[in-house]
Amino acid sequence: MKFKFIAFGALLALILSACAVSNKSISDTDMGFRGDLTNDNIAARDINYSAEPAGMSKKFDRSFENAPPFIPHDLEGLVPITKDMNMCVTCHMPEFAADSGATPIPASHLYDLRNKTDLKGILHDERFNCTTCHVSQADVKVPIKNNFTPEFRDANGSAKSNLLDILNEGVR
Ligand code: HEC
Numbered sequence: 310m311k312f313k314f315i316a317f318g319a320l321l322a323l324i325l326s327a328c329a330v331s332n333k334s335i336s337d338t339d340m341g342f343r344g345d346l347t348n349d350n351i352a353a354r355d356i357n358y359s360a361e362p363a364g365m366s367k368k369f370d371r372s373f374e375n376a377p378p379f380i381p382h383d384l385e386g387l388v389p390i391t392k393d394m395n396m397c398v399t400c401h402m403p404e405f406a407a408d409s410g411a412t413p414i415p416a417s418h419l420y421d422l423r424n425k426t427d428l429k430g431i432l433h434d435e436r437f438n439c440t441t442c443h444v445s446q447a448d449v450k451v452p453i454k455n456n457f458t459p460e461f462r463d464a465n466g467s468a469k470s471n472l473l474d475i476l477n478e479g480v481r
């Protein structure tokens with residue numbers, strides 16, 4: 310009996326607090342950091358993407374171990390990547406990288422992960438559209454500070470990837 314009474318009290322408290330919360334509700338046009346999100350108010354932010362030519366830029370550290378690196382250089386004339394035109398590979402394929410000074414495309418991109426097959430230097434189709442995963446670096450002021458600090462197990466992990474070497478770590 311005593312237990313039922315407590316349970317009823319708890320339920321009542323829950324209903325009351327739910328009412329209190331719903332009173333403080335905010336309108337759906339009033340959410341987010343830009344405030345009014347009605348169509349008229351949505352404009353792309355003025356973002357200062359890196360405009361340095363390839364070879365002249367300062368690279369950002371990797372966001373975490375084996376994160377895709379940001380593109381540190383200007384993309385003028387390099388995008389969009391199409392079926393017939395991919396400028397990225399002309400500098401980044403390992404056979405051209407030494408001459409262009411670009412970071413060579415890593416082993417993981419020359420490998421078919423699904424079928425566990427080394428493609429012997431051929432770029433896997435899933436890696437063809439570089440900008441699906443690699444995005445331009447930009448100096449952006451963010452509304453909320455990000456307190457995430459990556460831990461790199463490799464001494465140069467903040468500037469270099471080794472995904473294919475460690476992919477099966479911990480897998481039996
Ligand atoms: C003219 C040659 C050239 C072309 C074309 C080119 N890059 Fe680069 N890329 C470079 C060089 C050189 C670097 C070395 C860093 C720099 O820019 O100073 C680089 C750096 C990068 C990096 C950073 C690598 C790292 O280790 O942090 C990424 C990612 C990248 N490029 C992606 C791309 C993508 C995607 C394209 C096509 C849209 C592209 N690049 C086209 C020359 C090129």
Ligand code: HEC
Nearest residue numbers: 375376377397401412413415417436438439442469470472
């Ligand atoms: C499906 C997502 C994806 C696509 C598409 C992709 N990459 Fe990457 N890339 C990654 C990730 C994740 C890493 C870091 C881990 C690794 O090495 O695989 C990386 C790493 C790199 C690196 C750094 C290598 C190093 O030694 O540190 C370069 C350069 C690069 N990619 C270039 C390219 C270029 C050029 C293309 C297009 C031809 C491309 N990537 C397409 C996800 C992608």
